[in-house]
Amino acid sequence: MTPTLNEAVGSAHSRIYAYGAARGENAVPNDDLIGPIDSSDEWIRQRTGIVTRTRAVKETTAVDLAVAAAAQAVERAGVDPAEIDLVVVATISNPRQTPSVSAIVADRVGAGTAAAYDINAACAGFCYGVAQADALIRSGGARHALVIGTEKLSDIVDPTDRSISFLLGDGAGAALLGPSDTPGVSQTxxxxxxxxxxxxxxxxxxxxxxxxxxxxxxxxxxxxxxxxxxxxxxxxxxxxxxxxxxxxxxxxxxxxxxxxxxxxxxxxxxxxxxxxxxxxxxxxxxxxxxxxxxxxxxxxxxxxxxxxxxxxxxxxxxxxxxxxxxxxxxxxx
Ligand SMILES: CC(C)(COP(=O)(O)OP(=O)(O)OC[C@H]1O[C@@H](n2cnc3c(N)ncnc32)[C@H](O)[C@@H]1OP(=O)(O)O)[C@@H](O)C(=O)NCCC(=O)NCCS
Missing domain, CATH: 3.40.47.10 (Thiolase/Chalcone synthase)
Known part of the structure; x- marks a missing residue:
């Protein structure tokens, strides 16, 4: 007889339990950036709606921002960090490519041996992470998942570039997902x-x-x-x-x-x-x-x-x- 596999069993649904946030320490107004790009406060406000952007100090890394946001999400969710078995970090700006940000975050928030990986999907990264966490919770791959978007984009901007530099800020946002009796995340x-x-x-x-x-x-x-x-x-x-x-x-x-x-x-x-x-x-x-x-x-x-x-x-x-x-x-x- 051909052996059959046990069915993977997860929760019927998943939902977001809580969010956490960390922004760069400094508010950088348009006037601080316009010189090298020959722009103006008025142009940036009219074309983008940006008045100031948050940027982190030299010592603060994308990992630090991620840990701060994740810790707040865990605390607000009231979930024991040892119960978190998946940590997904979306980022494109961490200048150290290995080890992953996610493995360090898992360790620092007390998520023990949680599965951990980073994803590179730029500004869609957080929504990619939510899609994956939801699917994994429903299929039994995880029970409690942290999904974090973290960026220190100020490390990868050229102050003389007028195509994108002036738009970018630093920060991290986190969501803790877990099992739910009713649908909390739609089809992605x-x-x-x-x-x-x-x-x-x-x-x-x-x-x-x-x-x-x-x-x-x-x-x-x-x-x-x-x-x-x-x-x-x-x-x-x-x-x-x-x-x-x-x-x-x-x-x-x-x-x-x-x-x-x-x-x-x-x-x-x-x-x-x-x-x-x-x-x-x-x-x-x-x-x-x-x-x-x-x-x-x-x-x-x-x-x-x-x-x-x-x-x-x-x-x-x-x-x-x-x-x-x-x-x-x-x-x-
Ligand atoms: C970057 C962005 C703000 C530029 O605004 P825009 O209205 O498209 O501006 P354009 O590039 O068409 O340029 C319009 C004029 O402003 C000038 N200009 C361009 N960048 C400028 C800047 N930073 N400061 C001042 N003037 C600028 C151009 O030279 C052009 O001048 P001209 O009319 O005399 O030729 C806008 O295109 C944008 O937000 N794009 C999408 C960003 C986005 O979603 N990114 C997603 C990935 S993160």
């Missing part, structure tokens, strides 16, 4: 378009830097290409995500898009025809674009400022370098 819609891989990119490799062929690698983007892709393609993905979840725009308590540009956020809200009752995350104004950290940071803040959103539905959508994207509807803790 995700994908990529590698034909546009050069639209957001590092401008050199580490080996070119080592060999003296390029300066320290920093981020660049083709702003208008990404802008158009975000507004047209991502608005469609957002609509399809609501359909897959069986949710109407008026059912939402909050809309939490990646904090890339206030004009993109406004355009999404228009295209989705969101009623006034839906709170829209606008953390970008004083945090800047923190890539993988932007959605959990914005969610954490929305919940701090509007505790009545607890228990409501939030549509989140991340998109960025790859190009890659992911969106889902979550029940807010």
């Amino acid at each position: 819609l995700w994908g990529s378009d590698g034909s546009k891989s050069e639209a957001v990119r590092m401008n050199a490799t580490l080996t070119q830097f080592r060999d003296g062929e390029a300066p320290w690698p920093t981020l660049r983007q083709e702003g208008p290409t990404v802008f158009r892709w975000a507004v047209w393609e991502m608005a469609k993905v957002a609509k399809q995500t609501l359909e897959a979840a069986g949710v109407a725009p008026s059912d939402l308590a909050a809309f939490i898009p990646h904090q890339a540009n206030m004009r993109i956020i406004d355009e999404f809200a228009k295209q989705l025809d969101l009623p006034e009752s839906v709170r829209i995350a606008r953390d970008i104004a004083d945090t800047g674009n923190t890539s993988a950290a932007s959605i959990p940071l914005a969610t954490h803040r929305l919940l701090e400022e509007n505790p009545e959103l607890s228990g409501g539905l939030a549509l989140q959508i991340g998109f960025g370098a790859g190009l890659v994207f992911a969106a889902q509807v979550v029940v807010l803790p």
Whole structure:
């Protein structure tokens, strides 16, 4: 007789129990950045909605930010850290490629021997992590999972670059997920378009830097290409995500898009025809674009400022370098 495998058994559903956040220590206003890029406070405010961005001091690393955010999420969830068996960290900016950020975070928050790995999905990284944690909790691969987006983007910006440097900030946001009797995470819609891989990119490799062929690698983007892709393609993905979840725009308590540009956020809200009752995350104004950290940071803040959103539905959508994207509807803790 052919031997059969035991069925993998997980929880019927998963949900987010709590969020944690850590932002870079300094608020950096537009005026501090405009000199080397021949820009102005007015231009940056009008084109992006950014007034200041948070940036970390030299001594603070993306690992430190991740640990601080994760520790807060664990504490707020009231889950014993020893019960966490999965730690997923989304990041593109940690300058030390190995060991993974996630293994260090697992150790520092007391998650013992939890499975740990990092993912590189840029500004969609947090939503990728939520999709994976939800699937693993439902299939028995994990019971309690930490999903963290952490970035110290100020380490990979060139102050003379006018394509992206002025948008970027530093911070980390974390969510703790666990088993649930009712659905707390909808189907995820995700994908990529590698034909546009050069639209957001590092401008050199580490080996070119080592060999003296390029300066320290920093981020660049083709702003208008990404802008158009975000507004047209991502608005469609957002609509399809609501359909897959069986949710109407008026059912939402909050809309939490990646904090890339206030004009993109406004355009999404228009295209989705969101009623006034839906709170829209606008953390970008004083945090800047923190890539993988932007959605959990914005969610954490929305919940701090509007505790009545607890228990409501939030549509989140991340998109960025790859190009890659992911969106889902979550029940807010
Ligand atoms: C980067 C971004 C803010 C630029 O805004 P934009 O309105 O597209 O600006 P453009 O590149 O079309 O340039 C418009 C004008 O501003 C100028 N300009 C460009 N960057 C500038 C800057 N940093 N400061 C001042 N002027 C600038 C251009 O030279 C151009 O001048 P011109 O009209 O005289 O030719 C915008 O494209 C954007 O946010 N893109 C998407 C970002 C995103 O979602 N990234 C996701 C991955 S994180």
